[in-house]
Amino acid sequence: MSTNLERRFSYAGTILASGTKTASGDTSATPITIIDPPNAVQLILDVSAVATDGTDTLDVTVRTMIDGKNWVDICAFTEVNGTATKRIVAKIIPRLGPSVITDAALTAGSIRSLVGDKYMVAWTIVSGNAASFTFSVVCCPC
């Protein structure tokens, strides 16, 4: 039987490895699985390089699958523009569950208290002037 330490380390994961993106995309084809987080899920978006100016924007959303087939937005990180690197931290607590929701997209800077089994990232890049963002998303249950 695994220890808590082994379980926890095996659950912590990289949803999106660091890479440079110039166009929108997602990881729906390569989601990660996190089973039974003890209390909450902590998410970090690390934008380590940006280009080129304020008209370039990056919106990153984390989605979870709670019914085995549909993705639901649970974290829309604050929008990042092309002028400065950023690291943004968010926390999702399942027991604080939302009231009735539709599956409408979350607005930037907000979360929903839902925790499923699988997690993916979607990102939207709007390029005003040769946009380029290098970023990663990690997930750590606690």
Add this chain to the structure above:
Amino acid sequence: MSTNLERRNGYVQTLLAPITLTAAATGNSQTTQIVNTVPVGPVTIKDPPSAVAIVVDVSAVATIVSDTCDITVQTLIGGFWVDVMHATQILGNGSAIRFVASIAASAGQAMFATSTALTAGNVRNLIGDSWAVKWVLSGTGSFTLSVTIIPE
């Protein structure tokens, strides 16, 4: 069978052994280093806690009000160090003092950018795998203190 207290005591970890930080020192224990002959380094807590208590025990301060010491505890989440507890600023003209803080895994935490500093006297309810302390002193005085973390 061990009691909760016995189990808990086994997990108590010293983040920073009693140490005297001197004038305008700035540093952290994210990596192992020697500070005033005392080895300091990050601490890993095995067995994910539902909460941690943190005790900052300041046993001596010197000498004037403009001497200040800021102690911040950090946790490692997914490879990133994040500030989670910033003790109330310690002044050089005060007396020995002890600060206690609690961080809960089940408590909410608003989204934030790490470029936004955690101000003194506040916590963020985040729990990672490893823990470190950073310190920022200003002025010419010294401060003697220790930092302990207790999983709960």
